[in-house]
Amino acid sequence: MKKSITGRKKSLIVAHRGAKEEAPENTRSAFDAALKYPVDGVEFDVRSTREGIPVIHHDKTLSRITGSHRKIESCFFNELADSDWGSWFSKNYSKERILTFEKAIDIYCRRTRLFIEIKSDEEYSLSETSRILTLKVLEIIKKKVPHKHSGSIYILCFNPKLLEFAYGKAQAYKYVFNLSGASLTQASYPSYIHGLCLPIANLSGGFIDKARSGGYSVLTYSCNTPKQAVKALDLGADVIMTDSPGRICSFLKREI
Secondary structure: OOEOOOOOOOOEEEEEOOOOOOOOOOOHHHHHHHOOOOOOEEEEEEEEOOOOOEEEOOOOEOHHHHOOOOEHHHOOHHHHOOOOOOOOOOHHHOOOOOOEHHHHHHHHOOOOEEEEEEOOOOOOOOOHHHHHHHHHHHHHHHHHOOHHHHHHEEEEEOOHHHHHHHHHHOOOOEEEEEOOHHHHHOOOOOOOOOEEEEEHHHOOHHHHHHHHHHOOEEEEEOOOOHHHHHHHHHHOOOEEEEOOHHHHHHHOOOEO
């Protein structure tokens, strides 16, 4: 059983894109490294290939991976499948390959909570590409995730239109609105939203009070230092996302 000996409220510790300070983010190596620590979940990003296959990747383009400015959405999966997905981080990861969303669900859905961020390049509209990607993500979750684990699935997005669309198709999962810009100071948020996620720099007691009054959970990222973790804990964040799960779990004296 996981336990905390800090004396503070127990918050969930989630590895942001895996243990991304130890291995190339959003890869199997990063997720496996994160799960060596007593974390409560793993967060990752999903985009679509040209033919509509959901894959795990954060950036719009391949620039960090191959130096190319091509968008993931313009590439067929077979163009990506053999690419070196890890040498940008370290030559030790030259054999790393792109991970499909379906494979990630297969490997990890029974092992931990999954915080799935669907990447949408629109802010308050919904393109056909985003609509199709969302439907495929939900289809794979429904097909692959056992019912007893459905409560461990969180769907995150910066686009409220996408979250609304997803919720209309599947109410069994927890929907989280990633906040930025004007959305940080909205007067209210949709009732179907489970949680509100914001950067640790923007987290405040006032925001926590507002979220609590609306019945929302609060998620914050990226808490990579003890000072940031203490701030999140003292304010009462429900979920603390970190790029460095080993450092934060050690600081919080977490044990498996």
